[in-house]
Structures are given as structure tokens and as C-alpha cells.
Amino acid sequence: xxxxxxxxxxxxxxxxQRGGRFGLGSSQVKALxxxxxxxxxxxxxxxxxxxxSGKSTLARCLLQLxxxxxxxxxxxxxxxxxxSSIDLRSMRKHLxxxxxxxxxxxxxxxxxxxxxxxxxxxHDMGSRTEQQAKVIQMLxxxxxxxxxxxxxxxxxxxxxxxxxxxxxxxxxxxxxxxxDEPVSALDVSIQAQILLLLKELQAEMALSYIFISHxxxxxxxxxxxxxxxxxxxxxxxxxxxxxxxxxTQDYTRNLLQAIxxxxxxxxxxxxx
Amino acid sequence: xxxxxSIKHLTITxxxxxxxxxVHDVSLLLExxxxxxxxxxxxSGKSLTALSIxxxxxxxxxxxxxxxxxxxxxxxxxxNHALRAIRGKQIGMIFQEPMTSLNPVLSVGYQIGExxxxxxxxxxxxxxxxxxxxxxxxxxxxNRANxxxxxxxxxxxxxxxxxxxxxxxxxxLIADEPTTALDVTVQAQILQLxxxxxxxxxxxxxxxxxxxxxxxxxxxxxxxxxRGEVVEQGxxxxxxxxxxxxxxxxxxxxxxxxxxxxxxxxxxxAWLNEAKESIPAAARPAIESLPA
Numbered sequence: 001x002x003x004x005x006x007x008x009x010x011x012x013x014x015x016x017q018r019g020g021r022f023g024l025g026s027s028q029v030k031a032l033x034x035x036x037x038x039x040x041x042x043x044x045x046x047x048x049x050x051x052x053s054g055k056s057t058l059a060r061c062l063l064q065l066x067x068x069x070x071x072x073x074x075x076x077x078x079x080x081x082x083x084s085s086i087d088l089r090s091m092r093k094h095l096x097x098x099x100x101x102x103x104x105x106x107x108x109x110x111x112x113x114x115x116x117x118x119x120x121x122x123h124d125m126g127s128r129t130e131q132q133a134k135v136i137q138m139l140x141x142x143x144x145x146x147x148x149x150x151x152x153x154x155x156x157x158x159x160x161x162x163x164x165x166x167x168x169x170x171x172x173x174x175x176x177x178x179x180d181e182p183v184s185a186l187d188v189s190i191q192a193q194i195l196l197l198l199k200e201l202q203a204e205m206a207l208s209y210i211f212i213s214h215x216x217x218x219x220x221x222x223x224x225x226x227x228x229x230x231x232x233x234x235x236x237x238x239x240x241x242x243x244x245x246x247x248t249q250d251y252t253r254n255l256l257q258a259i260x261x262x263x264x265x266x267x268x269x270x271x272x
Numbered sequence: 273x274x275x276x277x278s279i280k281h282l283t284i285t286x287x288x289x290x291x292x293x294x295v296h297d298v299s300l301l302l303e304x305x306x307x308x309x310x311x312x313x314x315x316s317g318k319s320l321t322a323l324s325i326x327x328x329x330x331x332x333x334x335x336x337x338x339x340x341x342x343x344x345x346x347x348x349x350x351x352n353h354a355l356r357a358i359r360g361k362q363i364g365m366i367f368q369e370p371m372t373s374l375n376p377v378l379s380v381g382y383q384i385g386e387x388x389x390x391x392x393x394x395x396x397x398x399x400x401x402x403x404x405x406x407x408x409x410x411x412x413x414x415n416r417a418n419x420x421x422x423x424x425x426x427x428x429x430x431x432x433x434x435x436x437x438x439x440x441x442x443x444x445l446i447a448d449e450p451t452t453a454l455d456v457t458v459q460a461q462i463l464q465l466x467x468x469x470x471x472x473x474x475x476x477x478x479x480x481x482x483x484x485x486x487x488x489x490x491x492x493x494x495x496x497x498x499r500g501e502v503v504e505q506g507x508x509x510x511x512x513x514x515x516x517x518x519x520x521x522x523x524x525x526x527x528x529x530x531x532x533x534x535x536x537x538x539x540x541x542a543w544l545n546e547a548k549e550s551i552p553a554a555a556r557p558a559i560e561s562l563p564a
Contacts, residue, residue, distance in 0.1 A: 050455045050456075050457050050458070051425075051426070051455050157314075158314075187313050187314050187482045188313075188482050188483055188484070188523070188526055188527050189313050189482075189522075189523060189526045189538065189539045190313075191526070191528075192525075192526035192527075192528070192536045192537065192538040192539075193526075193538040195528070195536055196536055196538060214455045214456050214457075215456055216456065216530060217485065217527070217528040217529065217530050218528055220528060220529070220530055220531070220532040221528045221532060221536055240532070244530070244531075244532070254457065255456070255457060256530070257460070258456045258457040258459065258460035259456065259485065259530045260456070260459065260460070260463070260483060260485030260486045260488070260489050261484065261485030261486070261487075261488040261489060261527070261529075261530075262485075262530060
């Protein structure tokens, strides 16, 4: 068993929602209800659930992009919520995020070189020439070229934009990367490329991933451990094999049944 | 089994660059009560093919050649007036983005009712009753007719789109990636709903997707498109289990399987280009010379 790099204990986050006539009433929605998870160093922890299950809120809360009502997040033994804002900012270079929508998550007015290099600039990592070299190296690693630095996001396809998002997150050499549905907006053929790229980079750079997805086919390929969420609660967690082969909860079974093409795969097995 | 729709040698080019073939010599067939899936990546021409059926192509594109036979009539030759009688009545269409294809300032009941008033002349109480029954058929409580699109979830909006498209009991339903924007569980529900409606109303369904998992669940026939051409088509079982064309194999290989037994393999385009010459003749569609 490897060490735990990121642990979250008893996270609670409640949103209040306006409702009723003229929005005068209000109701409480528990987006996270006593959620505890643990990420092992160098592995991938997948968080699965339908929309509204709280998985994206969990991602944001883990990175302190959103304040928690209660609960603690430990990264390498330090409680992130207790850090001062300056310490937290310097800690952020170890904790990066890859976003879902490759069209909305890149600033349309910035060149690719600026987008990928901005983190290096903010964290003051190396001289200008070193930064430049790092950006070029990272772009090449994700399958783009040096010439792409001068281009703007609209000149790229969805898959290429997601590669830019990956380069931006990984150029800082983070330890933990939170991937919020990084492939759900992509075609299956592009999805396979991006998943393999993420896997290769994980091995090369010793990354630990939190991988958020609603697609259990994708999770099966990338995850080591799985957390199943429903309505803000953790329904079930365990290793990939346990969850896929012997799910204990009805909700997990329903998710597994919803995988497209399952019926066909079963028929194929029966014929063989 | 009757032939409902057949597309013959369809070619589409942009008006500004007539030598560029966006869709090249596409032929396909659809029978009543059956589902034909068009599978391909983005840019393969699958949506263009679907849009051209109802002459919905953007004015910058032109159909160079080809016939679109629907119930024995070449509908690609019809004028707008005649097309309007077919659109929504005999051919229904569901679009990919349930968020953007509904009008945000009109209630969903009104939007469903529009089709019924235009094509069937329904009014007043009869119209209300029909809207309620349509909503119930797609699994939405009838009292939601007064709701606006922003009050509904993505899955519910897609159900409203389905209710609109089946309102006049069309003979043909075109569904352009209707589940791509949805969660896996909601996707499974919508696919079941479409399949049940198809069987009950004996509709032909032309279903567009990039996901072979979805194909396996819903299709009777499959048409695989790559760079504007049909590279393979046939019965769903034979295509899935015994793909002939290297592109079909490659596309099947990049679908992650739920058992995790088979490694992910992205498409190797350079190899595909090289292999183009050695593609088995059986898988290549017959390409006839284009009419001048």
C-alpha cells in the first residue's frame, strides 16, 4: 500500500437556494454530506455519479476553490483550510486542475504560450528563458508544436484544446491533478488519445489523479480506486475490480447497467 | 418490410470551394420500423448528411448531386412550400443540444403545440389534451406543459424535444446525437424511450452518433463514415463482430470496454492513409463517376 498524498475527512458543503414566490423563500441543498476520500500517491481515484451528485463540488472543495462548511483536506500532511492565503497560493502549484469544457476554460484573448506559461510566471519558477523552454517542452510532450505558442484558442479543435489544458496544468510539475470530466466533451476517438496521454504523463511525472466522470467505461480504463457518489453522499468506494465485479449497492449496479453497449458485449460472451 | 428512405450518391461541397467534397457519394437505406445508425468522428459528414435530408443545409453549402428518396418521392427537388408540409409532419428531427434547440421564452407546451397547430390544425381543448398525452408518452408529468425550458433538466429537455418531434407521428425520425450531452444513466433512459416509440409507431429512425456502444444498443443497420465517405455499411451484428474496413476496426478499438480487457487504441491516421490502397474491395463502397 502506497502513502496517501491527499485525504479529505467529513467534508460538508451546503448551498442555499432561492425559491418560492418571487424568490423570497430559500431552501438548503447539501452538495457534500460527510464525504471522506483518500488518494494514494501515484494512483488514480475516480469519482463517479450522475449530474447533481456533488462530484464537481467535491473537486472544487478539495482544491480550496470553494470554502467548505466543515471538514478537513490534508495534502502531504498539511491541512489546506488552515493555511494562510499566501501559503495556500504557493501550495497551489502542487495541486492543479484540468477542466471539462475545452471551449470555455481557455481565455480567448490569450495566446497559447501565455496560457501555458502563466502559472510559471505567477509562481516565479525560473528565468524567462527557462520558462519559455519549459512551455515549449510541455507543448511538445502533449503533441503540439512550438509554433502553436503564437496561436489563439479558437484556432484549435476540441481535442487540441484539451491538450492545451493538460499542458497548462502539468507545466508546473504538480503532484496532484484534479481532472473534472476531461474527456466527456470529446469524440470517442479523441477521448482514447487523451486518456492514453494522461496515463503516460502519470507514469512519467509520478502524478496522482482525481478523475471525475460519469462514464464508467472511461473510469474502468484509468482508475485504480473508485468512489461512487449520489446526492452528495458517498454510496460506495473500493478498488476498480471490486466496484465493477461485485458492486454492493443498487445505485452502483444501475450505473453499471447504463453503460451503452453492455447488452451487446454480454451477447458476444454468450456466443463464444 | 418497406423501404422508407434511401439516399443515393449524395455529394455536398461548399459553394466557395466546389472541388472540396464534404460528403462524397453517400448512399444509404432505411426501412420502416428499423434504426439505421450513422457512425463517425466529428467532421466525417454525418450531420451534413442528416441535414440534407430535410434540405436544412446552410446556404454556403450546396448539394451537387444525389437523390433523397422518401416514400418513393425525391424530396431533394421540392420547393420550400412543399418541404414545409413534410418537415415536422412526416419527418421529425431531434438535435444534439437540448439546451440550445428550445426557445427559452416560450413554454414547452406551446412549443410542442406549434407543430400540432400548423400541421394538424388542432386548437383549444383538443390541443391541450394532445400536448398532455405527448408529454406523458415521453415520461414528463402533463402539468409541466407550462414550464419554461430553464426549469427542466437536460434529460427532460431532450424528452420535450422528442415529444415535439413525434407530435405528428412522423414516418421518419432523424436523431442527431440526441444523447451526447447527457449523463450515462439519462442516456440509457432516452435510448430506451426512442426505441420503444419507434416500435410502437413503426417509425424509421436515422440515428447519428460517434459512440459504438450506443450503436450496439439501438441500431439495426450501421453506416460508418470517414472523411465524407461511407467506408462500410451493413447489419449491426456483422459490422460490430466482423468489421471489414480498417477504419471501422480502429473506431471500435477506441471505445473503452466496461470489462477493461482490451487496451485502448487511438486511431492511427497515418497508418490509415497508407492502408487506404489495401482496403478490401468488399468494404469499399462502389464509387461511380460524378455527373458533370
